[in-house]
Amino acid sequence: MARSEADRGEYPLTAAERVANELTETILGTLAPGAQIPSEADIAARFEVSRLTVREAVKMLVGRGLLHIGRGRRAIVREPDSSVFAALLVAIVRNDPKGLFDLIELRMAMESLSSGLAAKRASRAGVQAIDAAMRDMRKSAAEAADGANPEAEARFHESDLQFHEAVAMASGNRVIAFIFEAMAKPLRESFVMSRRGQTLRGAGRSETLEAHQAVLDAIRTGNQRAAVDAMRAHLKSTELDIRSHLASGVAAA
Amino acid sequence: MARSEADRGEYPLTAAERVANELTETILGTLAPGAQIPSEADIAARFEVSRLTVREAVKMLVGRGLLHIGRGRRAIVREPDSSVFAALLVAIVRNDPKGLFDLIELRMAMESLSSGLAAKRASRAGVQAIDAAMRDMRKSAAEAADGANPEAEARFHESDLQFHEAVAMASGNRVIAFIFEAMAKPLRESFVMSRRGQTLRGAGRSETLEAHQAVLDAIRTGNQRAAVDAMRAHLKSTELDIRSHLASGVAAA
DNA sequence: CCGCCAAACATATCTGACAGGTGCGAGCAA
DNA sequence: TTGCTCGCACCTGTCAGATATGTTTGGCGG
Known part of the structure; x- marks a missing residue:
């Protein structure tokens, strides 16, 4: 055809x-x-x-x-704008019941890839950007830990996303960074939809911090395999959370 | 201000x-x-x-x-159209000197991924599509082998691309298929530009056929790891060819 | 030389008009 | 009654001209 x-x-x-x-x-x-x-x-x-x-x-x-x-x-x-591609992804995701899962599947694979590439060739500035996101995560995690603080909670997730985007940037691959950036929108959109009222357990937060730190360390020291493995392990552990969130969100809708 | x-x-x-x-x-x-x-x-x-x-x-x-x-x-x-994203990719590739290499880098990673996914869950129709592309490759390879036949040569490359696209489709992941389809345009564009006058050696063709057959077999039997490995090996071996083609193309331009 | 202002320039939007493609239903023919 | 055709209503494609408003720039006065 x-x-x-x-x-x-x-x-x-x-x-x-x-x-x-x-x-x-x-x-x-x-x-x-x-x-x-x-x-x-x-x-x-x-x-x-x-x-x-x-x-x-x-x-x-x-x-x-x-x-x-x-x-x-x-x-x-204008330089190519990822928001246009983001709109396309939103359309795909909304048209297909399992579109969001497809998106997450690809996203995870690209994360491992970009993590490895970042370890291989991240610039000083690139590592600094990742490090900055890491510090933001720690700070808002500390503030969120001692009680119900939805605002710090939100900032935690925001800097989490920024960490991953910084890794994608540090990969030095503009195509990857571009696609990555575009994926953020539909993902964020569906998360706020599916995460209504839910909060990550405190244990989840400290685990998340450790996992991110491991990725950062591997990238900083240029250990490509370790960077890939650390990212993969991190994603594996969050995959179940995400899927259950999505499942409950879909069921509720 | x-x-x-x-x-x-x-x-x-x-x-x-x-x-x-x-x-x-x-x-x-x-x-x-x-x-x-x-x-x-x-x-x-x-x-x-x-x-x-x-x-x-x-x-x-x-x-x-x-x-x-x-x-x-x-x-x-309208259903989201990959040609729009293709235009964006073309813009990225043209704006960035190493954009094409970035594109190939991502493409290869996605190929391994889609190959593995196809092995895991390809439908009968999906496998058939891959098989059809495989047969086309064999046919045009046979015609191209016995003498200088640029037309058959072109058809060989075309069915080669179709093989890979069929694998992407068979992955069952619409986001992957969408991106894959869009990548084809800038890649094809730069290949015809850089491949002017060059032809693959006959040995390269038969090796290529074998490699593709290995991927197809792995997908058909549902051997996920073998599918990933076969695709990765195939890509690894063609990577050098592509890079040298591109290098000569860039140098010529 | 600096700052201000008006005119030239450019886009944003509207009104009104006409050409040409599409689709549906009325009416005619078998 | 059934089937086909033809015309009309609807819709988009394109144009011309007009007004409103934001941007740039050159000149003028201090």
């Missing part, structure tokens, strides 16, 4: 699509992020279409995350 | 963005793929904006791949 997009090829492209395609070529081919594209009027003149058509084409590229527009100034080329 | 571009969120959303956001919510929340959205006029009335504004909002969603529009009929909700 051929591509499903083939059904659009039967019809001639609309003017807006034509302009959008050519603009995309121009942008990807010759324009660096931060550069300005010509004004709507100029583009309209060049393609011999109305300004409205140009606006629609530009809006499509904005939807793709290739351009950023602000009132009064010309559109500027 | 210099306003950095980081604070664009502080500006009030434009009408078109507002409509686009609300439409996105509606679509993701209550509309299944294939469903029609209201007509432009209806949406315009509901949000109290002009039809033009609605059109721009819709065009943004089209750019995101959430909608498909055809002249004369209302826009229909």
Whole structure:
């Protein structure tokens, strides 16, 4: 079976699509992020279409995350924005009952990978970022430990996520970091939904801290295998928690 | 006070963005793929904006791949389209000198993963698809072997890619399959660019066939570890080829 | 040289209009 | 009655022109 997009090829492209395609070529081919594209009027003149058509084409590229527009100034080329991919992931996850599990499955595999890569080639700044997240975790864990403190609890989870994102960044692989960043949104979304009222037990927190510290140590010392193993072990232990959270969330919904 | 571009969120959303956001919510929340959205006029009335504004909002969603529009009929909700993500990957790869290597790095990790998952839970149809690609490979390999036959050569590489895509599909993980599909475009693009005039040695072809067969066998028999190992070994052996191709391609460019 | 302001520029949005593709139902033919 | 065709209502594609408002810049006064 051929591509499903083939059904659009039967019809001639609309003017807006034509302009959008050519603009995309121009942008990807010759324009660096931060550069300005010509004004709507100029583009309209060049393609011999109305300004409205140009606006629609530009809006499509904005939807793709290739351009950023602000009132009064010309559109500027944008670095690929993970939020667009995040929207796609949200759509996939919502369309498929087990989409969230698929997402988590991939996420875990990518975590092990990025952890190992980070151990192999993390920069000083990269390690520092991970370390900073680690310190934040410890701090909010301490504050959350001595009593019911939902705010510190939330900050704990936030810095937890930041730890993992910092590891992904430190992998030095921009594609991984990009995908990782995008995955955060649907995951966060479903967690707040499924974690309503629930809190991690204190024991879970200290275990989590230890596990993260092990990952950090391995990365800092450049021990690739240890980094992979530490991350894998950490994920394994949290997997059950996550799944039970999700299961209860789904059941409640 | 210099306003950095980081604070664009502080500006009030434009009408078109507002409509686009609300439409996105509606679509993701209550509309299944294939469903029609209201007509432009209806949406315009509901949000109290002009039809033009609605059109721009819709065009943004089209750019995101959430909608498909055809002249004369209302826009229909679309299943997430990997080509949008593919465009993002192309942008990343082109912006970053080592972007292509990052992409390959991730791709290889995901191949091992999907191979193992396919062994664990591939459906009969999934295995059949892999098998079909395998047969195509053999056929075009045979035709390419007895002389210079660029066409068969091309078909060989095509079915090679299809083999890997079939494995990704067979993993049963839609997120993986989605990302995988998107990666194919930038990879193919750079390969044709870097492979100009080069051809794989015949020995490489028969080795490739064997390696693929090993993966297929492992998946068919449900041997997860063997599937991962076979795929990893295959990738390891092709990694050098790819890198040298890329290196020569970059050097030539 | 610095700071302020108006004009030029650019985007945001609206109104109104017309062309052309789609789909459904009414009416006609077998 | 059944089936087919044709026309009309609906919908999107595109244009022109107009107003509102934000951004940039060049010139002018201090």
